[in-house]
Amino acid sequence: MAPPRLAFEGISKVFPGVKALSDVSFSVAPGEIHALLGENGAGKSTLLRILSGVFRATEGEVKVDGTVHHFRKPDSARQAGIAMIHQELQQVPHLSVAQNMFLGHSLTRFGGMIVNRREQERRAAEALAMIDPSIDPAVPISTLKVAQRQVVEIARALLDKAKIIAMDEPTSSLTPSEFERLAEIIERLAASGVSIIYVSHKMDEVFRVCQRATVMRDGKVVGVGIDLKTTSPDDVIAMMVGRELLTEEHHSHTTDTVSVEVRNLSTHRIRDVSFDLHKGEVLGVAGLVGSGRTELLRALSGADKLISGTVNVDGKALTLSNPRAAIAAGIGLLPEERKREGIIPGRSVSMNMALPSMNRFSKAGIINHRKLKRTAEDLLKRVNLRPFQLDRQIRLFSGGNQQKAIIARWLAAGSRILLFDEPTRGIDVGAKSEIYHLIEDLAHEGHSIIVVSSELPEVMRVSDRVLVMRDGAVVAELGHEDLSEETIVSHAVGKADNRRGAA
Template sequence: MVSQTPRLAVAGIEKGFPGIKALDGVSFDVRPGEVHGLLGENGAGKSTMLNVLSGVLKANAGEIRVDGQRLDLHRPGDARAAGIAMIHQELQHIPALTVAQNLYLGRPLKAAGGLLVARRAQEARAREILADLDPTIDPARPIHELKVAQQQIVEIARALLYEAKIIAMDEPTSSLTPSEFESLAALIERLRQEGVSIIYVSHKMDEVFRVCQRATILRDGRFIATVDLAETSEAEVVSRMVGRDIQHERHVSHATATPALRVESLGDGRMIRDASFTLHRGEVLGLAGLVGSGRTELLRLVAGIDRARSGRIQVNGQAHTFRSPREAIAAGIGLVPEERKKDGIVRDRSVASNIALPSMRRFSRMGLIRRRVLRQEATDLMQQMNLRPPNVDRAIGQFSGGNQQKAIIGRWLAADVDILLFDEPTRGIDIGAKSEIYDLIEKLAAQGKAILVVSSELPEILRLSDRVMVMREGQIAATLAGAEITEANIAAHAIPQSKRRGRSLAAEPA
């Protein structure tokens, strides 16, 4: 049974930056052996709160207590000494070092004499810690060779190594498959049963309701409520997060009979084999499948990023052989990539500059950029998409993921492409921005754009798609339409025959 005595008590925390009050009197508590959600849209103050708790930022006012003892946090080491550990969305490790070396990063065990690192002792202790979490992880193995889910387990092991009483997890499943989430959820439950308190930050409401007992909701840096999730609906939580009711509208088809894109027997000589499909104007075509099934690789071929070794592509009836993304863009194809920060934006450039990237000639004359024209078009586009804050001159890296995604979509509207490829369009985006992205996709389809959407979230595929293609081992295994589009059907086609025996289809990722 969960104790009612707070393991962590946060009272009246305030934190400001020039022109911004990121936290405005936030108070909440976390009990021993509790998984406590910290929820809110991007910009609500969640990351700032975690940075205050982990000693990265110093609060301007308020107090933090652990087991009744008031803390004075000046640096991360103070938080660690108090039993607070932070697991960041961007995992903190050095790829070339071993698992054991990463576990002891910054605090190595020393051999007799204190000059040399006791590597064998480190590996032995690491093996003891990992035995309870994932005994298949070899402490002597370079950490970059592990799966992302295993790298995350190493982060949890580091927290336990330093006897953390409170572990804060920031978007821990952003790079995990559904089956890997199940493993993480089981591990979180074990830690909870052992009395460890966990602060869980996620935009995925199904996960929050699955692993958390209570949740604190922030909006615009202010405390809104702490709720018992067993007695609260998802709709109520979302409404409190965004300050309004989110309308979960059903998909309305705008598909026509006019082909925009034909792909015939496309292959890359490695992963993709004999892929053929047709995408129509006004259609949203979903692309589902297991991670590693070839979904992203297929989009890269169509977008001209990778060279096709066989087959052909037709755009509006004209055959193309794309040798570069530039040629695909010229044909009217735009890609919204999965790795937004890595492949989609130039972080230090303005929103307006990022929008202009594929169509710079439109905004230049005699080699000079017409900045006024560019700024005006970017402003008009971002007003339509509700960019927040509405400042197209601001560096795009300073915006939330949802607003960055709006700018990338705006880029292709400025380039006037006819075919849009979305790869995981709402990954890492809060629930309010996710609803806005869905609305944008629907509006683009209504305008006659042809849209291909890759998503690992089955509810998203079902919400958006007119038809659904399912990939399996580099091939299109099935194309579903109408009543055929169900989670069970998608899973049945996504799982290779060799993996089906003894497995529940509903438990497999798609």
């Protein structure tokens, strides 16, 4: 019998004071699409870093086609036929597609003195032709959509003759149609004999593309070789979190009191947007990528300049000249790009929490660390930060716990109006459930909340009403009782308008 394409045998990894992996063993067959599942902090990323040569295992072996490998650096893993496609793409924006594909191992001539760009573009075009020949290898990679940039990373792996491709949350920024295109590419790769390790928190995607799964929890394997054709998503989720997640109905806490009035708001990306937001209400915003959802929240948070329109908060006109003005008015934004725009990675979680309200914790430029610690303990305990280490750098926390810290930030600032942009992107199912409960609890306390989400089940789960946007404008307002994925999508793409026009 032929050996598996990839085998982890007794992999353990110990960091100072922490055992991140304990005796992890499972295998992946040639041409198999294998899901690697678990909550954030389960050990998936550590395992993939061992596979890609970033970390060395403390114990155990990695075998590729039956041969034992101890990768000392990423280049060694690449030469063994292993490619890693990260959630945050490892690309240089101002370089061309071809230059990015040959990053770190450029083709040269004249004894290595000159990069052979023409040959790089030729070989890049050959690799791209196998999956998406429409991508021009000579254009700057920054001009491509996220979905196309994902394709470039896959083509780069093919260029390196990868036998194993690990994909870490590859669809976190993709639309449903872009996911379907990626799924077709993955299936073609598998049919050609390439083995895929697929990491995702989106169960519908996992069950769409993967054949088997390995589930991890707390650094250990708790389920191996799971046949996804005969196993339900609920059973897999229960294995991941160690408990059943109860499916709960939406509970509305909206009141008749209007907290925010938006009239005829326009920026360079949105046009003539009007709506009311009530105290205790969760207002969802849906639409395709590029419809203006994020830009609406940026306008309300003072990040984007207004061209026209008015915003009243508690009956008072607000001049949104900058984010500081919005914060002073009680508006807090949880941005879509959490790592780039929401946190200072090298600072502690408590300092990140205090960023917009540092004047509460300082006098004459001197921070009252005792007061800061008391507030951080209260608020971070309330949002269930895990691990509860207030002095730990925020970059060392999972995405879900970083998001909890940002929510605590706005509670510390006394914000009454909360703007959540993709609140659970890249967050595991257990943390998602906690974020949903936090949103509902905050609404119950009287906060007014706007939630932008690309996941329709999510926006339907948390919202009292949903605004649907298209081309920078609000094209529909749907009450909770009128919500369905079909209705939202039909408005988002214009089909509902077409049907009314035909009538």
